[in-house]
Amino acid sequence: MTKVPNPEFEADCIRRILAGEKHLFHELIRPCERAIYFLLLSILHNQADAEDAAQETAIKVFRNLNLFRGDSQFKTWVLSIARNEGLGRLRKLDRLREDSLDALTDGDSGDFTPAVLTSWREVPAEELEKQELAALIREAIDNLPDIYRNVVLLRDIEEMDVCQSAAALGITEGSVKVRLHRARALLQRKLAHKLKSFAPKRGLLGWGR
């Protein structure tokens, strides 16, 4: 799902776009558009706003392409522009909640113990064909506090590494790890018991249940 960034392709593309081959921008931005949209959806909580902000982000990236220094990955730079776009819109709407603030520290408050189980039967990914399961997981992610959801989105959904995620979100690598750990614990606690019914049934040979 996630497209592997290709720094050489990107650098070449950027040079040519700045030299006048503007149409190449479509190909440059394409591998980033999914991450842009979902990061903005995570910040804005509204599909129409996220889509509009994603388009605005892409245009800003194009207009500011000459400012890209190449000392971070292109996608990281793009996502930091998306994040600023999203937070800027929240500020305008005066909806910037406390838990969206970057300054929020990763204190010890909160309970991040997992759901305690004594056995686990694997739920195969194919089960996601069932809308009900996909919806359960979406809902659990939607209900995470913003600072945890953003990290899950970049690390686990967009498969960006710790360093890239930290740069895109403007936080330390340590914070990325702490938040990801907590987010996964919260998701496991929320989902573990509900997921059980999606595991394949045992018992064909008379064992299990």
Next chain:
Amino acid sequence: MRVDCKHVWEHISAYIDGDVDAALRADIDKHLETCEICSAVLDSTRNVVVLVADGRVFELPAGFSHRLHERLEAELQSRET
């Protein structure tokens, strides 16, 4: 050193990402051999991470990419001169 369950839970995410040092990994592995609770917590967390990462959970709205590139094209054209 004998690690307890709480200690394992604190490192589950790092363990899944292969981000624990060899000594801690060995301690956790040893604990997992005899602790069915931690094994189930680890397996369920890993399972959740895999499901969350699946592209079927979050899909772009229909026509998103088309609309994005259409608006971009308008921007590119307007800057052509």
